[in-house]
Amino acid sequence: MDKLLTFPGQSDMTLSIRAKAMLFHDPRSSELLQQVERIARSDATTLIVGETGTGKELIARHIHTQSGRRGPFVAVNCGAFSESLIDAELFGHEAGAFTGATQARSGWFEAANGGTLFLDEIGDLSPALQVKLLRVLQERQVVRLGARQPIPLNVRLVAATNVDLHKAIAADRFRSDLYYRLGVATINLPPLCERTGDILPLARHFIEVYGGKLNLHHVTLSSEAKMALLSYGWPGNIRELENVIHFALIVCRDNLIQAEDLKLTGLAHRSQQQPVRQPAAATASSAAIDADGFQQQLSALVNSMIESDQPDLFDRMEAGLVRTAFEVCNRNQVQTARALGISRNILRTHLKRFGLIGFDGGSGDLSASTGRGEALQH
Numbered sequence: 001m002d003k004l005l006t007f008p009g010q011s012d013m014t015l016s017i018r019a020k021a022m023l024f025h026d027p028r029s030s031e032l033l034q035q036v037e038r039i040a041r042s043d044a045t046t047l048i049v050g051e052t053g054t055g056k057e058l059i060a061r062h063i064h065t066q067s068g069r070r071g072p073f074v075a076v077n078c079g080a081f082s083e084s085l086i087d088a089e090l091f092g093h094e095a096g097a098f099t100g101a102t103q104a105r106s107g108w109f110e111a112a113n114g115g116t117l118f119l120d121e122i123g124d125l126s127p128a129l130q131v132k133l134l135r136v137l138q139e140r141q142v143v144r145l146g147a148r149q150p151i152p153l154n155v156r157l158v159a160a161t162n163v164d165l166h167k168a169i170a171a172d173r174f175r176s177d178l179y180y181r182l183g184v185a186t187i188n189l190p191p192l193c194e195r196t197g198d199i200l201p202l203a204r205h206f207i208e209v210y211g212g213k214l215n216l217h218h219v220t221l222s223s224e225a226k227m228a229l230l231s232y233g234w235p236g237n238i239r240e241l242e243n244v245i246h247f248a249l250i251v252c253r254d255n256l257i258q259a260e261d262l263k264l265t266g267l268a269h270r271s272q273q274q275p276v277r278q279p280a281a282a283t284a285s286s287a288a289i290d291a292d293g294f295q296q297q298l299s300a301l302v303n304s305m306i307e308s309d310q311p312d313l314f315d316r317m318e319a320g321l322v323r324t325a326f327e328v329c330n331r332n333q334v335q336t337a338r339a340l341g342i343s344r345n346i347l348r349t350h351l352k353r354f355g356l357i358g359f360d361g362g363s364g365d366l367s368a369s370t371g372r373g374e375a376l377q378h
């Protein structure tokens with residue numbers, strides 16, 4: 001079951017994102033959501049860690065709405081300002097505190113009083129500002145630039161980062177004492193390629209959202225388009241998926257999104273530079289499964305390949321392999337493999353290795369262990 005969460009009237013939120021709703025389908029995401037909601041009810045300072053576009057800001061908003069705090073949600077991107085500007089913006093200033101400060105101004109901490117302050121890209125804060133932030137967190141009060149009098153605060157702080165703060169600490173770019181203060185509760189958001197069960201539900205969600213805006217109704221994805229979505233690496237995560245679907249809606253015809261409408265030609269695999277992750281379990285049951293279940297298994301298989309210790313293997317196989325596997329198993333279009341120039345041996349060896357397809361060595365046939373596939377005749 002999809003879990004679709006909508007955000008309440010956002011007039012009390014400083015908005016920088018487009019989303020009005022959040023969707024969770026993959027079991028890993030549903031579990032994460034439960035963890036987020038438990039954390040939200042506490043007042044703990046929270047650190048959200050995840051790659052770009054994984055939904056850190058949406059999670060921060062959800063923490064705010066679930067926390068019962070009545071004050072505003074204020075989102076600030078620490079990477080978007082110069083050091084002097086963010087100093088004044090965060091902590092506020094008195095008149096005459098610096099050249100051009102003609103009037104006193106409250107900062108974001110004060111603006112978020114009674115609510116939640118979301119500091120995005122926290123890893124970009126300069127060492128001097130890290131010290132100031134630490135002090136505010138310890139003392140729960142803020143002193144404006146040029147002032148002496150502290151102002152008491154009742155702000156819940158949620159910070160986010162897409163950089164590895166452990167490495168930043170090791171390189172002396174981030175204070176470990178601040179890290180421990182920030183991460184009283186830590187939420188690790190997995191990249192989209194590790195929660196593949198979310199891909200198709202999210203794609204359908206974005207089709208509905210952007211289809212509505214474009215006055216397109218009942219748009220669907222072709223089987224090949226679904227496979228392309230499932231086998232892609234999504235380096236830009238959900239934000240990238242959202243943009244891909246938006247664009248596909250603009251160019252698709254007859255209310256059907258084809259694989260080529262997705263413009264995923266670069267097929268961004270997870271490269272060796274990406275942090276090494278544990279291979280996802282890719283097991284295929286011999287029982288008959290429905291099309292979505294099959295696609296999810298296939299997608300888990302693809303992820304295993306991507307994350308396997310043999311990245312060149314995946315490069316050689318390319319998306320064609322996945323498409324071929326899908327065709328062979330699901331549609332029995334046996335010519336596809338040859339048309340794509342995929343070596344039968346590569347198919348045989350690696351699909352067998354991941355347990356999706358059984359190989360009958362005697363006859364030389366490939367057949368799907370799902371029971372759907374037929375012989376691949378060359």
Ligand SMILES: Nc1ncnc2c1ncn2[C@@H]1O[C@H](COP(=O)(O)OP(=O)(O)OP(=O)(O)O)[C@@H](O)[C@H]1O
Nearest residue numbers: 018019021022023052053054055056057058238239
């Ligand atoms: N669970 C979700 N359901 C629906 N849309 C989502 C979900 N998560 C993220 N999005 C969409 O993905 C986009 C990126 O989300 P968000 O800005 O929260 O990511 P982020 O991790 O904070 O990115 P960055 O690190 O680049 O700031 C948003 O526009 C939002 O619409």
